[in-house]
Amino acid sequence: MRRLRLVLLIASLGATQAQAGIFDDEEARRQLTDFRIKTEARFDQQAKAQLELSAQIQRQADEIARLRGLLETLGYKQEVGDKRTQDFYLDLDSRLRKFETPVAAAPTPDSTNTPAAAIKGDPAKESQDYEGALNQFKAAKYKEAAAAFAAFVQKYPDSSLAPNAQYWLGNAWYAQRDCKRAIEAQSIVTTKYPDSAKASDAWLAIATCQQELGNPTGVKRSLETVIAKYPNTPAAESAQQRLKKK
Structure with a gap:
């Protein structure tokens, strides 16, 4: 009878250890699964942040290109405007000169010997x-x-x-x-x-x-x-x- 009890006790201990081993494996798998899920979520978040940063950089590059084009356009318009203004004043100056230019006096026989003061x-x-x-x-x-x-x-x-x-x-x-x-x-x-x-x-x-x-x-x-x-x-x-x- 004592021998039978001993056998049953040993069998019970073996079953308990086996069950504990099963539970330990399940816990380990659960922790691994949680770790994998958290890691994938972290990677997804980083990838999303990188995409947003890349999009922001691209938007800034596009804005810089737009502003540069605007500055070049304004610079060209300013240059054209300055040139037109300058041409206008030159043309106006020439037109006014036609009205202001006096009639030249007829040359005298000794005009070749005209003093420098007279020329001025x-x-x-x-x-x-x-x-x-x-x-x-x-x-x-x-x-x-x-x-x-x-x-x-x-x-x-x-x-x-x-x-x-x-x-x-x-x-x-x-x-x-x-x-x-x-x-x-x-x-x-x-x-x-x-x-x-x-x-x-x-x-x-x-x-x-x-x-x-x-x-x-x-x-x-x-x-x-x-x-x-x-x-x-x-x-x-x-x-x-x-x-x-x-």
Whole structure:
């Protein structure tokens, strides 16, 4: 009887250990399954975040490309607008010159011996020199135009064309991207010839150079000067529009 009990006890212990082994395997599988599910969820979340980041980067790249295209378009329009304005003023200047050019006096027998002082006072010669400098500018020969206009204002300081020549001298320097000399030239127009037709445009040209040189205070002061000194003029209207954009 004791032997039978012993056998039954051993069998019972073996069954218990076997059952415990089964439970341990199931727990291990459950933990592995949970770990796999959590790992896959983490990978899915990371993949989703990477996709969102990639999409965000692409959107930013597209926006940068759009803005770059917009800047290029605005730059081109500004360049075209500046060119049209310049052509307009050149054409207007040439048209006005036709009305202002006096009739040349008939040459005298001793005209070949005319003193240099007399040549300086010859309106026809003044007109010829001015037109020559202006034609250099029209041909985009800005270096030559600057030299020609500088020579003109030095040779004919009291000429009625001196303010115009000084103004185009400033534009010739600006066309060469020399804003410092351009401002110096235009400042002579505003101080020496403040009542000339080019004075208000000279102030606008100064403001443009100041903007390129990174001087917003100077730009504002120059534009306000145009409005104050030359109200009801196209230059004043342009200055007001430029101030509104700031």
